[in-house]
Amino acid sequence: MPMPAVATETPALARENTVYRKVVRRIVPFLILCYVASYLDRVNVGFAKLQMSDDLGFSEAAYGLGAGLFFIGYFILEVPSNLMLQRVGARTWIARIMISWGLVSAAFIFVTNEATFYVLRFLLGAAEAGFYPGVILYCTYWFPSYRRARVIAMFMSAIPVAGIFGNPLSGWIMDHFQGVNGWQGWQWMFLLEAVPALLVGVVTLFYLDDDVRAAKWLTDEEKSVVERAVADDTTHRTVDGRVWEAFREPRVWLMCFIYFCFVMGQYALTFWMPSFVESTGIEGNFAIGVLSAVPFLAALVAMNLFGRSADKRRERRWHLVIPSLMGAVGFSLSAVWNGSTALSLTALSIAAAGVLTCAPLFWSLPTAFLSGTAAAAGLAMINSVGNLAGFVSPYMIGALKDATGSASIPMHVLAVSLVVGAVAVLTTKKHVVNR
Template sequence: MPMSTSAVTAGEAPGLARENAVFRKVVRRIVPFLILCYVVSYLDRVNVGFAKLQMSDDLGFSEAAYGLGAGLFFIGYFLFEVPSNLVLQRVGARTWIARIMITWGLVSAAFMFVTNEAMFYVLRFLLGAAEAGFYPGVILYCTYWFPSHRRARVIAMFMSAIPVAGIFGNPLSGWIMDRFQGVNGWQGWQWMYLLEAIPAVLVGVATLFYLDNGVRSAKWLTDEEKDVVERALAEDNAHHTVHGRVWDAFREPKVWLMCLIYFCFVMGQYALTFWMPTFVHSTGIEGNLAVGVLSAVPYLAALVAMNVFGSSADRRRERRWHLVVPSLMGAVGFALAAIWAGSTTLSLLALSCAAAGVLTCAPLFWSLPTAFLGGAAAAAGLAMINSVGNLAGFVSPYMIGALKDATGSASIPMYVLALSLVVGAAAVLTTDKQTVNR
């Protein structure tokens, strides 16, 4: 006799409850440590925005020179991203992520010795090369543990590191620069580079002892729990449409569409990252610590928005409009920041809207390509999307600096950033709904 619908539902409920419990355990073990890694990463990547408040005057850098140096990070990042992710897949996440963190910590500390533009440019390029592969490597690592319908929330939690780094890192950077100015004959920005590099090396060493390369090597899971995770992953992988060789990713039109979308979003993200202290300072705020505290406000808004949108996207299994809405929020925020540039209060309100929108886009975006990429194609495809998209990290700060030098105003760059986010939103709506909404 056929089983009733109610009986099927009742029989399935305990299995789903067990699966949810296992994945909560995986989240507790992995995600907080990955957040710590990314906080350290982001702090060392973007503290150049605070260094600018002293460094540019001390060394005589123009706005365009600073913007070029800030952006050169992403040229090194672009060139070494795909090879780094392929090595990670071959040697394992634990060893390679540890290598990345230790290397970038050492390069970041070397910035304290910068005396001219050439040294600044070289070290920014080397920092990008050293860090290449970390972010897409973590995204790839998440696909080893979480099926696509659980991934948006996990990646949103991971990327909460960006606003967390802004909330705590900005005041910390300002405090270090003020407190250590002149100590041992060094400038405040030199101390900031040195002190903020140390955690990267320490956490890199800890990675060797903490992370597991995959489900089967996780001693903190029972065999039954490993089976639960692997069964969920196998069911999810069956839906991948691009799954196989490295070059399959490069020939896939959907991958190139993802590159365009991510490029548009990253334009806005790194405008905030590198220029937020300057935006706040330009409203009339004096003192590095005061600039740091106020610069943290937009990141608080972003922290809330990222997790609200991420949880909603997983619960509803809808990706496209959960990306379009925050990208348009970001566009409105940048446009209003240009209009309200003369008011600290209104500028912070506009920048909070921009940060909430732009920073929400990134974690939700990665649920799109991971919905159709698998195997070696995933390692190459994710790295390629991230590297091409992050070229906007070069274009955005350089564009802002060059336009500010040319026009004497920050309004025109703000409007360009708003337009970029509108283009990204339109491109998202061209994606296949059935493929991404899983």
């Protein structure tokens, strides 16, 4: 594929690079920490399933429905939440989101039947609504589009990091706390893994700045460098202004469709990875957790390599198409190699490297043409509609597994979804998104 030439570094660009290294060091590691806490509380239900389904008598479809109901609450409140973030400021609103989802996540210790499971999954999605698109919007305040793919890839490294450390941790908690105080291991897991969200939520109130002007750790000259870079970048955006402009923009709906295709694969992995690994014959929650971390290690490497390359070359479309096709190949191979742990992990690693790389690179597309209030509404709408795949995907897998007794058919469905998403990416205009 043709790649644009890499720009030569001028003195002005060198100064900008220096300032942005400081900005990245201050903001990005903290946002990663926030997202690790978020993702851990969102998907640890995949590990809880290993015990909870048997304890409470859940079918595969019931688990899949409960896992997916998170995204219905998420969908309903996503746009209002992002508009509220723009109104009250990122610091206050992100802290509110984290504290509320930590409380709801801890409440999962009280799940006794399908109804309470469904209600709490819905409430967890409602509590967390706005966090992810809010962070994406927050990044547009600080980073021009030609720096954003790498930054968002670094931020979304939280997904594989949560898998690398969270999966073994979840397995260890469930094994070692089983029966303590009369509780099941999965109850202890929900309670203990809610604590980081509560603590980091409180710290957010004191650490995060609403915008560049509020950053006391930057000099006035450094603030001007950042503001100038962001201001120069927004001149090419074609959708700005009122909320409803985002809803009327056909490109926003195309972005919703593309993101839906990619999210189908993302949540298939995060909700079902422990079950996929267990189905190859592995026993013991900790062993399953350790092996489940392997595909996320592959994803961590891939998503940062692709993000760095996309920004360096200022090319977006093919950097998104290639990992989506990798994900499709990985899912197809996992359907064929499901009888071997080693081969299955290889296939799942290819799938994870592809699928999880798509998410950060995808957001370079809509942020290339959205700005202002339209960006707050548009990004939230894209994320909420796309994340409906988080409802469809786990429920589809559970229902097909109940109906057929095999995970092969849903793997092929996921592969097709990723191929369709890749084709849709190629319909975008490269002069708009390659910035």
